[in-house]
Amino acid sequence: MDTFVGQRVRTIRARRGISQQVLADRAGLSRSAIAKYETGDRPVDSRRTLLALAQALNVTVGELTGQPEQEKFDPATAGFHMAVPEIETALWSQGNVTDTRPPRSLDELAALIRTATKLRHDCDYATLGPMLAPMLVDAYRHVRDTKTEQAWDVLCTVAYGVASALRARGYQALAWTAAQEAERAAARAGGVAPIAAAAFIQGQILLSRPGALPAALATTMGTAERIAADVRTAGEIETLGMLHLQGSIVAATMDNDPEPHLVEAAEQAGRLTEARPNTSASRNESFGPSNVALWRMSAAMERREPGQVLALAAQLTPTDLPNEGRRAQYFVEIGRAYAMQRNYQDSLYALLRAEHAAPQHVRNLNPAKELVGHMMRSARRDLTTGDLGRLAQRVGVVPTT
Structure with a gap:
């Protein structure tokens, strides 16, 4: 499994010599949340949390997400x-x-x-x-x-x-x-x-x-x-x-x-x-x-x-959006909202549609990578061995065979 944000948080925290509780206090989060991020039980799925963790560890967001270093290896x-x-x-x-x-x-x-x-x-x-x-x-x-x-x-x-x-x-x-x-x-x-x-x-x-x-x-x-x-x-x-x-x-x-x-x-x-x-x-x-x-x-x-996201999505037709990047964003937000509700089947479907619209963008988008990695760790096995497993390989959260 490739490194996800929580693993980088754990590595940097250990090198800094600080405890989960100290990091939690600095970031304004709970110690249990830090533990779940570090084990991958919870994805870092918001910009606010990512910024709080980066500031608490005194690193850049890129040092937590791996961008652009990981992306350089994508042909x-x-x-x-x-x-x-x-x-x-x-x-x-x-x-x-x-x-x-x-x-x-x-x-x-x-x-x-x-x-x-x-x-x-x-x-x-x-x-x-x-x-x-x-x-x-x-x-x-x-x-x-x-x-x-x-x-x-x-x-x-x-x-x-x-x-x-x-x-x-x-x-x-x-x-x-x-x-x-x-x-x-x-x-x-x-x-x-x-x-x-x-x-x-x-x-x-x-x-x-x-x-x-x-x-x-x-x-x-x-x-x-x-x-x-x-x-x-x-x-x-x-x-x-x-x-x-x-x-x-x-x-x-x-x-x-x-x-x-x-x-x-x-x-x-x-x-x-x-x-x-x-x-x-x-x-x-x-x-x-x-x-x-x-x-x-x-x-x-x-x-x-997430409920508000999905209600707003129902009022918007993707074909009305002006370009492929915006259409990809539309489906990524839907995928994130469904995942927050633990509806991984519909989340996966939305992410696949986002990838179809803008593959270069979505395959290297940190929220998508975090979400796909989280689903691989927590979704039903029949999902991980099908479309989700293949998507995970394309976004780089599991090694290709």
Whole structure:
């Protein structure tokens, strides 16, 4: 059996020389809960618990989940990880690299951004990875050569996409570097959509850092309040709406009420039909009423309300969701909710549908890996030897034969 979060917690705790009770006190959990996490009797199935354990042990979330180290051995996503050193160089040098290619025009880059965004939303990271460094280099060249608002706008959008992809694949520190570049470019791009996009990705990265939840909320909601009066175009509404959705997840993780943020996001979604056309490359086409409903499910899951998750899921049609990544998220939340109710048969069915929608993403998604591993340890034997056993091999929680 491959290592799960609880095993890493036990290993790190032992190396620190602290007892389960001390760890429980630091994390605000019970000693019995720590014991169940460490033995695998209970999965670490919420962001709040994962962050609390990481903060109590003074480690990163990645050190508890194994991302991205474990994922590097997955042939399906190797193309992305092989591209990371080149992305890192492009960011550190701000595109001043030994690249003799003639740069693509800003219009060509804008078209390529749309292609890259679709790949990222559909979670095809293996195809996306090799595209990112050349896009960064070209965007930086245009900024150096022209210093126009359009060039800064394109750089902001490219850096945002790079940060989002790096964050999703576990490179949090490098993602922050890209997010800072997006913020720097947004300040020179004109308009508010780039500013909102940069704040959104910064909030997402901060959400993965133990102790940084107040900063995540301040970054997203502070920016939303600052730009709200100037939002007019579709892209501006989309990016503002995503800030409120991010605020809802941060609030739920902090055990606060996410509803005010979700209500505001829904109001913004209602403005889209009469919005002005975009003036910036920065936008988030996945935002809309169906996406708000999906994030409402995620907030309920974070608050450990499985019945509410399933009730909300019944009101949402997966085909209404804008891309494969969102459809995968929909089925993962359903799978987690059923598992919390110990309905492992329906949980497995939902996870298989999530995997079908976005295999690269789901097979390396920590909540899915934790859940599949837990089911392998606790479900009926007829499940573990069939579809569940095969899924467990694909997500890497049991060795392949």
